[in-house]
Amino acid sequence: MTKIFSYFNWKAQALGDHAIQFYVPEKMDPAMISEIKCFHDFIFLQKLKEIKDIIPSYHTLTLIYDVELLNAPLDFANDLIEKFASERKTDVATSVQNKIIEVPVCYDENFGIDLNSMSTKLNLSIAEIIKIHSENIYQVYCLGFMPGFAYMGDVNSKIQIARHAQPRKNVSAGSVGIAGAQTGIYPMHSPGGWQIIGRTPLKIFDKDPAILSKFKMGDFVKFYPITLAEFESLNQNEF
Amino acid sequence: MSIQIIKQGIMDTLQDKGRYGFQHIGIPPCGYLDYLSAQLANVIVGNPKEAPIFELHFPASCFIFNEAHTICISGANFVPVLNYKSIALNTPIQVCKNDTLHFMQPLLGKTSYLSIKGNIDSNAWLYSKSDFTSQLKNNDQFNIIAWDGDIKKNSDKTEEQESQQYNIDVIQKHIFNSNEIRFIPGPQWNDLTNESISNILKQPFNTSLNSNRMGYTLKGPSLQLIEQKSYLSSAVTRGTMQLLPNGEVIVLMANHQTIGGYANIGQIILVDLPKLVQHKSELPFRFSITNIETAHSEYKQMQKCFS
Numbered sequence: 001m002t003k004i005f006s007y008f009n010w011k012a013q014a015l016g017d018h019a020i021q022f023y024v025p026e027k028m029d030p031a032m033i034s035e036i037k038c039f040h041d042f043i044f045l046q047k048l049k050e051i052k053d054i055i056p057s058y059h060t061l062t063l064i065y066d067v068e069l070l071n072a073p074l075d076f077a078n079d080l081i082e083k084f085a086s087e088r089k090t091d092v093a094t095s096v097q098n099k100i101i102e103v104p105v106c107y108d109e110n111f112g113i114d115l116n117s118m119s120t121k122l123n124l125s126i127a128e129i130i131k132i133h134s135e136n137i138y139q140v141y142c143l144g145f146m147p148g149f150a151y152m153g154d155v156n157s158k159i160q161i162a163r164h165a166q167p168r169k170n171v172s173a174g175s176v177g178i179a180g181a182q183t184g185i186y187p188m189h190s191p192g193g194w195q196i197i198g199r200t201p202l203k204i205f206d207k208d209p210a211i212l213s214k215f216k217m218g219d220f221v222k223f224y225p226i227t228l229a230e231f232e233s234l235n236q237n238e239f
Numbered sequence: 240m241s242i243q244i245i246k247q248g249i250m251d252t253l254q255d256k257g258r259y260g261f262q263h264i265g266i267p268p269c270g271y272l273d274y275l276s277a278q279l280a281n282v283i284v285g286n287p288k289e290a291p292i293f294e295l296h297f298p299a300s301c302f303i304f305n306e307a308h309t310i311c312i313s314g315a316n317f318v319p320v321l322n323y324k325s326i327a328l329n330t331p332i333q334v335c336k337n338d339t340l341h342f343m344q345p346l347l348g349k350t351s352y353l354s355i356k357g358n359i360d361s362n363a364w365l366y367s368k369s370d371f372t373s374q375l376k377n378n379d380q381f382n383i384i385a386w387d388g389d390i391k392k393n394s395d396k397t398e399e400q401e402s403q404q405y406n407i408d409v410i411q412k413h414i415f416n417s418n419e420i421r422f423i424p425g426p427q428w429n430d431l432t433n434e435s436i437s438n439i440l441k442q443p444f445n446t447s448l449n450s451n452r453m454g455y456t457l458k459g460p461s462l463q464l465i466e467q468k469s470y471l472s473s474a475v476t477r478g479t480m481q482l483l484p485n486g487e488v489i490v491l492m493a494n495h496q497t498i499g500g501y502a503n504i505g506q507i508i509l510v511d512l513p514k515l516v517q518h519k520s521e522l523p524f525r526f527s528i529t530n531i532e533t534a535h536s537e538y539k540q541m542q543k544c545f546s
Contacts, residue, residue, distance in 0.1 A: 016423045016506025017534035019476050052259040055474035062474030067538050143265040144498030213264040
């Protein structure tokens with residue numbers, strides 16, 4: 001039996017008594033997104049009754065399992081790795097159909113409350129920061145922190161900046177921020193430490209079960225600047 | 240048939256076994272904090288063990304019953320009084336129309352459960368009635384709906400009552416009579432200094448007042464990593480022991496974030512989580528290491544109390 005595509009060397013470890021974590025070496029690598037999505041879908045489509053949640057991240061895929069239904073989690077995990085390696089197609093990318101989601105952002109300084117200090121620290125004009133942030137196409141690595149919060153990357157190294165040492169008590173819904181190589185949008189009001197550069201008028205998370213998160217893992221995202229007047233006319237978030 | 244909140248508590252919610260299948264888009268599972276006490280209160284009134292139930296913290300909500308009901312209170316002892324007369328925990332109580340239920344003082348434990356025979360009528364979101372962002376408020380009213388089909392009757396047979404009393408004692412003792420909380424080392428356990436490892440296993444810890452449905456912050460010896468480094472975020476779950484950069488440990492609870500980037504030094508086993516949930520801040524406890532086999536077998540053993 002030949003393993004077709006084995007250079008992603010998945011390993012499994014138990015995470016306590018009700019989770020299994022599959023992992024590859026820790027590295028923020030866009031190439032991992034389609035690999036993890038593929039592994040996620042492979043497990044998801046089996047509709048395994050033992051599995052309650054399948055949670056992707058940068059270099060891990062974590063299963064939450066039902067303790068009453070699964071006795072030997074590591075054997076179960078290693079079987080899944082083996083099956084995945086032998087059953088998948090050579091080209092994982094073909095199974096991943098990602099769309100580009102266009103997201104309007106108003107980079108007005110009333111919303112982009114960290115633009116001024118970033119401009120000084122990065123030695124760039126605000127216009128340059130906006131141009132650099134909005135010219136890339138980002139990809140969603142994973143979601144977490146709060147419902148619908150998508151971790152996207154990679155941010156151009158010229159505008160990478162560490163998060164605030166002391167998080168703000170309240171960041172407004174729709175705020176667009178940067179933390180290191182990542183960019184993301186706060187779906188709702190919350191405490192947060194990311195450097196805020198603007199705000200989108202779009203609703204990022206909707207409780208309607210038919211909608212929920214605007215972004216899924218693997219989606220491509222392009223930000224484009226809009227004026228304050230355009231923001232007001234498009235705004236879907238409550239204040 | 241309904242029950243109404245006449246005075247809201249500080250953080251009381253409706254909870255069931257939680258909301259699974261949505262953590263990949265960042266939705267926390269929620270659900271009972273102390274699932275053993277919640278299941279116990281449900282089973283005592285003849286509900287399915289995973290029925291929705293009111294979860295109460297002190298100062299707790301006050302209730303009025305608009306019809307006759309069978310109720311039970313389990314978990315923390317907040318000295319419940321029906322029409323200002325003391326009532327027992329872990330036993331079915333018959334209440335009448337216009338009876339009121341108050342909770343007087345936090346005598347033992349931190350989280351109490353009020354079950355009512357029947358299904359609490361509330362809109363499910365993503366297949367669960369567990370409150371996530373909301374909580375019980377003044378004048379909230381919930382209808383109580385009889386279960387379809389057969390429901391387990393409270394037995395009149397002495398031997399079944401004795402067996403139930405035995406199970407109640409087993410669960411109570413497990414949750415409230417132990418100062419030992421067991422965990423399984425996590426992915427970053429080996430990144431801790433030897434001194435920190437020794438401190439976790441030998442020094443006492445306390446829960447801090449900075450504890451809620453998202454997580455319990457612990458007070459204890461400051462723990463250090465061999466080298467300060469940042470980790471790429473990956474999934475966390477209830478019971479995950481995250482080491483914060485300031486040396487404190489936070490244990491994640493039902494409303495936890497779905498992924499996190501702090502060092503994951505260990506995982507409290509499911510069967511011991513109710514002990515931590517109920518542990519009052521002034522009482523020290525100790526950690527010890529266990530393994531998956533023990534964790535699974537004790538979890539299943541405890542669940543047999545409800546069958």
